[in-house]
Amino acid sequence: MAEPYYLTTAIHYPNGRPHIGHAYETIAADVIARFQRLRGREVRFQTGTDEHGLKMAQKARDMGKTPRELADEMSGYFRELFDVLNISYDRFIRTTDADHHRASQAIWQAMEAKGDLYLDRYEGWYSVRDEAYYDEKELVEGEGGEKLSPQGTPVEWTEEETWFFRLSRYAEPLLELLKTPGFLEPASRRNEMVAFVERGLQDLSVSRTSFDWGVKVPNSDGHVMYVWVDALTNYITGVGYPDGGELWEKFWPADLHLIGKDIVRFHTIYWPAFLMSADLPLPKKVFGHGFLLNRGVKESKSLGNVTDPMELAEKFGVDALRYFLLAEVTFGQDGSYSAEALVNKVNAELANSFGNLAQRTLSMIAKNMDGVLEVFEPSDDDKVLLAKVREVCADILPREFEQLAFSIGIEAWLKAVYACNAYVDEQAPWALKKTDPERMKAVLQTLFMAIRDLAIAIQPVVPEKAAAVLDQLGVPAEKRAYADLADDGWFRALAGAGHSIGKPTPVFPRLELPEEEPA
Incomplete structure (x- = not known):
């Protein structure tokens, strides 16, 4: 009997409509899920949306909506896209789901019971766009002399009371994990993370008091969990944590977390450390794929080159889009499309x-x-x-x-x-x-x-x-x-059996480029 197989994408941040990068990762994951099913394995495939955090709260305020209204609307666009792209997911998880709040609070309490959480004051640089904390040494200078994150996003100085996770306690086991063949691929990502841990790990701020759109910290009024604690926990929520049961026994630990290269740190340092703290098994593999570039240029709203994957699928067909993305790009590296x-x-x-x-x-x-x-x-x-x-x-x-x-x-x-x-x-x-x-x-x-x-x-x-x-x-x-x-x-x-072939109809008609609309 073939081993069961549990596969996840990163859950997507729905502060805007889905773009080609969301489609690329989820199509790749779907190809893996279908491939493993064809090999005879029972597959559990999970994707979804990561709906908490300051970025969502700010976006909702700017649009005159509640965070929940924004989350409901945007999450719906992701589900619609994945259905159009023929994504064979088993669960579309939302971090606003009730069972997910319970699972997040359960892993928090497990880390607390281990003595890995303590209350202190955080002072440091934070990127709202990345929902990430950065050390001074990691920052880069922008064109106007402003401080930016390594991803080129704005950072702001933050001071607040916060719960900390004793990440520094896990440096040695994390190094051992990162050096385990096959755990993190491609090799370039592994080398980056090994270097990051070897530079020394600081304890991690894991709660916020400056906003309330998130999972409440158990027994700590005014604190919500740092969005990545709750986001990463989705992978175990979806297979029955903390109750256990058939899905948990069959599918955890995950066989593969498929993610973008920009969030490798969260998945290969923070997430394994949380799991070690909670005495839970670690995922078997994390793969950080590259970015899709539009004619060699990163997409951005300011450049006006953001591609709507729904539009591509409608123009050229879902299977044509799927084939092109998987055949054209060396998986793990950045790729270009047009x-x-x-x-x-x-x-x-x-x-x-x-x-x-x-x-x-x-x-x-x-x-x-x-x-x-x-x-x-x-x-x-x-x-x-x-x-x-x-x-x-x-x-x-x-x-x-x-x-x-x-x-x-x-x-x-x-x-x-x-x-x-x-x-x-x-x-x-x-x-x-x-x-x-x-x-x-x-x-x-x-x-x-x-x-x-x-x-x-x-x-x-x-x-x-x-x-x-x-x-x-x-x-x-x-x-x-x-x-x-x-x-x-x-x-x-x-x-x-006397089978006979009727006159066939073409399965792969030739595609035409749409004519440019007059300006």
């Missing part, structure tokens, strides 16, 4: 290569064989092609996806598609129709088998389109897992 790059890549690889392969093959079977499949004896050429496709689909792509090397896995898949197209050109079934009809049938049915493997393998990335191809092939819904790739009797069973 509408032109998306259209060119999707047309070349999905429409012209895989889509055309499926359309031509099924059309020729429908036209030249009356759509009827027959059991046949493959030639050496046929066996070579099928072995090459099978190796990619059953071994190479899954191995690369397991390592989160999506673009490498998709590149191998694409080479197998190209091998099929080269085979079509070499075998020329349209010529064989006149000279050797039996050989033509063998060629077309070899391609039929190869397309089935290719469609099964790419399902996590383009679930709707791959399903449409498999539907046209007649592959039963229950025979589409990766384990089914090893079943060599499926074609014989299909042919023996």
